Amino acid sequence: MNHLTDEQLEQALAAGAPFRDHLDACPACRRRLEEHRAVRDRLRTAFASVTAGEDFRARLQHQLASALPEHGQPSQARAPRRASRGLRFRLWPAVAAAAMLIVAVPVVFYLSEPRTAAAADQLAAIHARNLDPEMPLIAPSDPVGMKAFFRKRLGYLPALPESVTDVSIRGCCLCHFRDRAAGTYVVRTGAGPVSIVVLTDALESLGMATSRSKAGDRIARGAKGKCNVVARRIGEYTYCAVGEAPHDVLDELLHKLATPASPQP
Numbered sequence: 001m002n003h004l005t006d007e008q009l010e011q012a013l014a015a016g017a018p019f020r021d022h023l024d025a026c027p028a029c030r031r032r033l034e035e036h037r038a039v040r041d042r043l044r045t046a047f048a049s050v051t052a053g054e055d056f057r058a059r060l061q062h063q064l065a066s067a068l069p070e071h072g073q074p075s076q077a078r079a080p081r082r083a084s085r086g087l088r089f090r091l092w093p094a095v096a097a098a099a100m101l102i103v104a105v106p107v108v109f110y111l112s113e114p115r116t117a118a119a120a121d122q123l124a125a126i127h128a129r130n131l132d133p134e135m136p137l138i139a140p141s142d143p144v145g146m147k148a149f150f151r152k153r154l155g156y157l158p159a160l161p162e163s164v165t166d167v168s169i170r171g172c173c174l175c176h177f178r179d180r181a182a183g184t185y186v187v188r189t190g191a192g193p194v195s196i197v198v199l200t201d202a203l204e205s206l207g208m209a210t211s212r213s214k215a216g217d218r219i220a221r222g223a224k225g226k227c228n229v230v231a232r233r234i235g236e237y238t239y240c241a242v243g244e245a246p247h248d249v250l251d252e253l254l255h256k257l258a259t260p261a262s263p264q265p
Contacts, residue, residue, distance in 0.1 A: 004029045006179055009036050027134040032176060119206040120222030120229045126175045127195040127227055127242040130186050137171025137186065146172045146185060154183050158198040159234055159257050161187055167194075167253065177201070187253075191245035194253060199231075199238045206231055206238070213251050221247050234258045 003026065004012070004019055012019045013036050023030050129135050139145025143162050146169065150157050153174055161167050170193065172185035183198045203210070208222035208231065222229040230250035231240040239257065241250035 003174065004032070006036075006176075009033050013037055027132065028129065031129065120208060120224045120227075122177055123195075123197055123222075123229050123240050123242045124224035124227040126177065126184055126197055129175070130173070130184060130195045131193060135173065138173055140171040141169050143169060150183050154181065156237075158183050158185075158196075158237065159239070160185070161196075161253075161257055166190060167256075189243075189245065189249070189253065191249045192243055194241055194243035194245060194250065196257070197240040197242060199240065201238055203231055203233050203238050206240075213255065214248075215255050217255075219251055219254070230254060232258070 004022060008019055009029070009032055012023065012033060019029075023033060130137070138149050143160050146160060147157055149172060161169065167187040167189050170186040170188055172183065175182050175184045175197065177197065177199055178201070180200070182200075184195055186193055186195050203218070203220055206220050206222070208220040208229065210218055210220050213219045213232070217232055220229075220231040222231075226244050227242060228245065228247050228250060229240055229242050230247055231238055232251075232254050233239075234254070234257065239254055241254050243250065245253075
């Protein structure tokens, strides 16, 4: 089953009726639709709470007044259409300044915040979806099938734990991180199931605290509730190990994953 694109989810959010059959049959897309709805509601709340200060209002009124003719009304001797065009032209800087001040602050804050501090939240949500019994995992315990799936759907092949003796593959699927498709698979370990999420994002962009692993490589660590996250760069991609296992266990798993093979283009 092919999942809905972000554009199709926005259409479903706006109209409600499109893709209803697919949404009824696909828990993953229903969850993504709820995420889109939450983003929309948060933006509405942010804009609704914005008010202009008295100083700004006074400056705006001054600019509006100075844009009008001396007596506050367009001259009757001028053609109405020309006066209207001239008035709009002179009012435009004041109106644009008002729009930029009101809109820019909440939008910049909202769009920048989730891309850093919320990275661990998104990765923990992906792990929870991977463990959902209703989430179908592709090619369970079949590295060959997983390779074919990732090559077809992502265009590249993530490193797989084929030669790691103390873990076993549970299955793989696609996920969405920061509104982009990403690959993820689940492995069974002695410390419980762990999701591996393969991102094209730089390690620094995750906004998590960085440190050095036991092997000397730079890693990023984060947490969301009981879920821990460790990320490190392997080849051209950033690999995130997500689960309830301790950070050191997740770091060791990524180290073992990097040892036998690197991602292939």
